[in-house]
Amino acid sequence: MTNPRAFLTIHRQEAGYRPVEDRIDDFSEVEQTLNSSDRRRQASRCMDCGVPFCHWACPIGNKQPEWQDFLYKGQWKEAYQVLEQTCDFPEFTGRVCPALCEKSCVLKLSCDEPVTIRENEAAIVEAAFREGYIQPQHPRRNGKRVAVVGSGPAGLTAANQLNRKGYEVTVFEKDELPGGLLRFGIPNFKLGKNIIDRRIRLMEKEGIKFRVNTMVGKEVTARDIVKDFDAVCIAIGSEIPRDLPIEGRNLKGVHFALELLGQQNRLLEGIAIPPKNIINCKCK
Template sequence: MGKPTGFMESGRQPPERRPAAERKGDYQEFYKPWGETEAKEQGSRCMDCAVPFCHMGCPLGNVIPEFNHKVYLGDWEGALKTLHSTNNFPEFTGRVCPAPCEASCVLSINSDPVTIEYIEKEIVDRGYENGWIKAMPPATRNGKKVAVVGSGPSGLAAAQQLNRAGHLVTVFERNGYIGGLLALGIPEFKLEKSVVQRRVDLMAEEGVTFLTDTNVGVDFPVDRLLSEFDAVCIAIGSTQARELDVPGRELEGVHLAMEYLSQQNRVLAGEQIPDGERIEAEGKRVVILGGGDTGADCLGTAIR
């Protein structure tokens, strides 16, 4: 615990948001980077609890008090090593995770929780800026070949760890973009695709092979997959949407969220969508059913 009185002296202060009028005119991310002073101050608010409920609330088991302490001390490289010890891709979780760690933070009992998610993002972004995050190819290869079907976050994490263990890893993705929902489901203003591609490029440098537009079971037979690889990891996502059985669902202009969001991400990537297939919100009254993260993503996209 770097500063025992930090949580009493400083309040929660997330990074500054770009002005709304500016944000809605582009697809860049919301938040501006923290300065050194602001980040250290937020790290000092961690109480280093004897029982760190934040650690238990994190699905990855991130060692949160430890990296908060290192941020307060200005040991950013050390904080990055701690973060990477449990988290394959903190540049993703630091932007789109719902932060159950913060909901579990003991400080939230009578104050605002520590800004854990923003601290995580700041750590990894500084890691890239300072060149601390580099390709880590295995020292030796064991000759075993592993196929990973699906390139979403779980598939990428499996591929990274299997590759670093010395296996020859090939990732199969049925779409034209690596990343699954990271690439096609989450809008640019929450997760810029350059952030995803940066990590994919790093993994390719480490030796992972990526095959896009390859639908296993359709244009790549399963028998061939089983014969050419020693092991197969299935990491496909859930693509079946929850339908609403209500009158009017079949009418023109009623779309599922992922139809809209994925198409917009493709448009921003430079794809040309035929006029008859393009889902447009400009000049229209838009009703969104559902007020969770996906609904908010549709709202932000429609406004833009």
Template structure:
């Protein structure tokens, strides 16, 4: 390491977010960037660990000590080459990854101020694009073909790896553009879609063929390919089947999020088709990242008020989680940029009934609950506390996760990857799954 003691004198410095009064009025990315000198200084904090747990924590096996050292020394091109050895799309993870590597950083154990790996990663890849380090790599072909069903993170990762190994890759995407959840689930204020377009253009220049608006039935895969990658994600959201679900004003989270992203891309919708929170009291049911994205989007659309409820207990306020100690991921209270922009948050709240008038939602009957240990083991028992109450709401957004898909018995040249195989998870895990499946396909087709 260039300066193995820098962590003793250099404090952690994050780029931070744009001011709330500024960012709340647009869909531009909320996160700011440090200048290159400050970024290199932050990279110097990566200490010469005996055991770098960041390697272990990252599903991709990312190696922050190596590329942070190159960044600190000003060798941006080497940093880029080291970074992309493991991570095919650092421009995505550098923006939206929860940075498991930082939670496993030895500095996080010492003083809860880990190296700024995620921001460093984003800076490296953006510098690489601006300096034209990123150029199309045209591989020699091996005469074999692979069909990838789904152009989300896992499908894209599998595609680029297979393409570089010499396979002719065709991506069949059900939507009008590639990206999957990156494009149609994650708001622009977290990931500008021009970042995705830039990468897709590069993949096309490298020889990957994209076919859009192709809703492929996994039981009727297109013929003529040597192998198939099923990367269809988790298309079915977890619904809430309680009385009043049919009322106008109750939506699945992605009905709002995907539509808003399409609107920003120039697509037009009729007024009666719009899922818009302007002037409404919005209730978000679900306390995860998707719920947070709904909050930020609702506020930007001009919601009158936003409330978020979660059926599970309030997580402990960090930075440490006794039940999941370092270097594991701490399940602590998370406050996102969207939460900072304004919402009421409540925990241990169970939804009982959607209430309405003349077919339109007016509120939700909820019940405060508590969780008690199950004497027989397994899931704790939910018990009501006090009396039910009504939360006023013109709009409800259901953000309770996604159902793990079920697949038929495939032939041995069909490989299920990412969320389609494992259920909804992190983008970085989908990328790792896509990369690993490409290696598995290559081993199979090479023999």
């Protein structure tokens, strides 16, 4: 286990954000990272609780105490191997997850200084990419084909799991690039799109095919999907926003959040948008 008394002497240390004078000049991620020594010190604060509330609170059941222990010992590869057992894309969750695990950490409940679980997770997966621990996997094919409709977090996870079980997977995405709300809903300062591109390239090397600008039911029919594939996974998400019919709702300049976020992310990707459709926030 990690140092059983570290939490008594080592306080929570967050990586913090880039200086304001730097980040106002770009749309890059604003969170910084700790050096490996400080990161290991933070992992040492995990108490390896008999009943790990962090594990219980995690929607995907991450084994936080196990990979905290490996991280504390400097065994980054082993830490990643435990992490990937429950999380397909820790480079995403390590950046944008609301960290319910930290809200349930005993150190949060007792002294309001939970273990920096989310940051530790991001550090582990980035080290795994950097050191070459993450390589394309090429499973034996079983001769079956599966279509995945939608390339958001659910669709990518389904595609990843199915591919590694030997299915030939094709992902259909109606937008210009794969990623769903990861790409067009989350701002770059939270999740750099190069992080998504890196994962998509890895999935393509593993044999997953992506068909973008392809709306099932329009560019390709449901009949064709059923004919060409042995199974279909529909992971299109819910894109109809919840409206708020109150006074002033119809005033000029009132927009749904995803209208603005999606448009801004497209502009940063270099995707052309007709000038008349641009939501202009300049000087607002």
